[in-house]
Amino acid sequence: xxxxxxxxxxxxxxxxxxxxxxxxxxxxxxxxxxxxxxxxxxxxxxxxxxxxxxxxxxxxxxxxxxxxxxxxxxxxxxxxxxxxxxxxxxxxxxxxxxxxxxxxxxxxxxxxxxxxxxxxxxxxxxxxxxxxxxxxxxxxxxxxxxxxxxxxxxxxxxxxxxxxxxxxxxxxxxxxxxxxxxxxxxxxxxxxxxxxxxxxxxxxxxxxxxxxxxxxxxxxxxxxxxxxxxxxxxxxxxxxxxxxxxxxxxxxxxxxxxxxxxxxxxxxxxxxxxxxxxxxxxxxxx
Numbered sequence: 001x002x003x004x005x006x007x008x009x010x011x012x013x014x015x016x017x018x019x020x021x022x023x024x025x026x027x028x029x030x031x032x033x034x035x036x037x038x039x040x041x042x043x044x045x046x047x048x049x050x051x052x053x054x055x056x057x058x059x060x061x062x063x064x065x066x067x068x069x070x071x072x073x074x075x076x077x078x079x080x081x082x083x084x085x086x087x088x089x090x091x092x093x094x095x096x097x098x099x100x101x102x103x104x105x106x107x108x109x110x111x112x113x114x115x116x117x118x119x120x121x122x123x124x125x126x127x128x129x130x131x132x133x134x135x136x137x138x139x140x141x142x143x144x145x146x147x148x149x150x151x152x153x154x155x156x157x158x159x160x161x162x163x164x165x166x167x168x169x170x171x172x173x174x175x176x177x178x179x180x181x182x183x184x185x186x187x188x189x190x191x192x193x194x195x196x197x198x199x200x201x202x203x204x205x206x207x208x209x210x211x212x213x214x215x216x217x218x219x220x221x222x223x224x225x226x227x228x229x230x231x232x233x234x235x236x237x238x239x240x241x242x243x244x245x246x247x248x249x250x251x252x253x254x255x256x257x258x259x260x261x262x263x264x265x266x267x268x269x270x271x272x273x274x275x276x277x278x279x280x281x282x283x284x285x286x
Contacts, residue, residue, distance in 0.1 A: 006031055007044060008224040030227050030270070043267070046178045046220050081151040081206050084143050085174075085182045088153050091137055092125025092172040092185075102126035104190050105171045112236060118243050122173070127187060129169035152184055152201035167199065173214075173235045175200075175207065175253075178264070180217040183207045186235050186253070198235075200253065211260040214238055214251040220268055222247035229269035231257065233276050249275075256285055 006016035006027045015029030026034030035043075041052040057064050067075065096102045096119060105126045109119060118124075127134065135154050139145070145163045148154040154163040170187035177183050184201030201207050213231075215238040223229045230249045232238060241249035248269070252261060257274075265272050276282035 008033070009227055010225050031224075032270070043224070046180070046217060048179075051179070077150075078205055080143070080147055081204065082181055082183070084138060084147055084151040084153060085184065085206065087138055087141055087143070088134055088151075088185075089123055089125065089172075089174050089182050091134060092127055092174075093120075093123050094125075095128065095133075096124055096126040096172070099126060099128070101128055108171060108188075108190055114236075114239065114243075118239060121243075122239055123182075125172035125174070127165065127167035127170050127172050131164045131168045134165045134167075135163055150204060152204040152207060166202075170199065175212060175214055176217045177206075177212070178216050178220065183212070186214070188235075209253050210258040211264070212253060213261055213264055214253055215242065216250050216264065216268075218242060219248050219250050223250075223265075223268040227269055228271045228273060229265045230273045230275050231265070233282060237275075252276075252285075 002018040002020070003014045004016050004018075005011055005014050006029055008016075008027060009030045011029050013029075016025065016027050018025045024034060024036050025040055037056060038049060038052050041047060041055060042049060045052070045055070047055065054064065056062075066072070096105055097116070106119075109115075109124070114124075135145075135148060138148055138153070145154070145156075149156060149163055153166055155166050156163050167185065167187045169191070170189055173186040173188070174182045175184040175186060184204070184207035186201075187199045189195070189197055189199075200209055203209065214235055219229070219238075219242075226248050228248055230241070230246070232241070232249060232251050233254070234251055238249050238251045250265075252258075262272075274286045276286050
């Protein structure tokens with residue numbers, strides 16, 4: 001039996017125990033959790049089971065059986081959508097930092113108390129108002145119209161004559177999965193009284209609003225360490241909290257907290273604090 005300090009929460013007295021005979025581990029301290037090697041890698045690296053399996057297989061020299069042709073095709077298609085979202089993030093971010101058209105977005109961030117360091121840390125961006133910049137750039141990079149539409153980055157014209165940028169003239173906030181891969185965007189209007197105030201990426205093979213927590217990839221380590229997760233409503237609430245040193249804060253992407261989001265939180269923390277807005281919708285959700 002081996003004992004050591006638990007990597008999932010702060011402690012001074014070792015409570016993390018490994019049982020070599022059974023190949024299991026358990027924390028007898030604040031975490032009160034345990035499992036096998038797969039569970040450990042999934043928790044410490046923020047991976048799903050498949051990716052943890054692949055990582056451990058490479059480490060011990062095991063060759064995994066190739067997935068079926070259909071599964072491989074689905075995985076390849078999803079990888080392409082992730083690449084498209086990543087390319088969109090890079091473009092939006094460059095435009096926010098350098099484009100003259102993004103001056104209003106930079107002024108908005110300054111007015112909310114966010115400096116350029118915050119914009120760079122959270123990879124904030126700007127979508128031009130012309131409705132064609134993103135599609136033009138990503139089509140030139142080799143992405144098909146269907147891929148851009150499936151990734152939730154573009155919309156097809158009613159007459160079927162082509163696609164146009166879904167997000168236009170908005171501040172862009174990237175949304176990541178637990179592994180830190182961008183899967184969608186939250187887009188805030190810069191027009192006074194603009195409707196809708198926030199426009200999220202539509203549901204896609206990558207993004208499901210009800211099963212996603214904004215900032216989870218950043219907050220995972222601190223939530224495990226402290227055992228506490230704080231849930232707020234908005235993107236800027238998370239950014240402000242993290243910049244102030246509170247790294248265990250995530251957002252529910254709206255006022256309604258779903259069962260899937262609760263299950264996500266349960267994998268990282270034992271206590272959940274709801275910090276939703278003090279308006280009627282926020283209190284009803286709480």
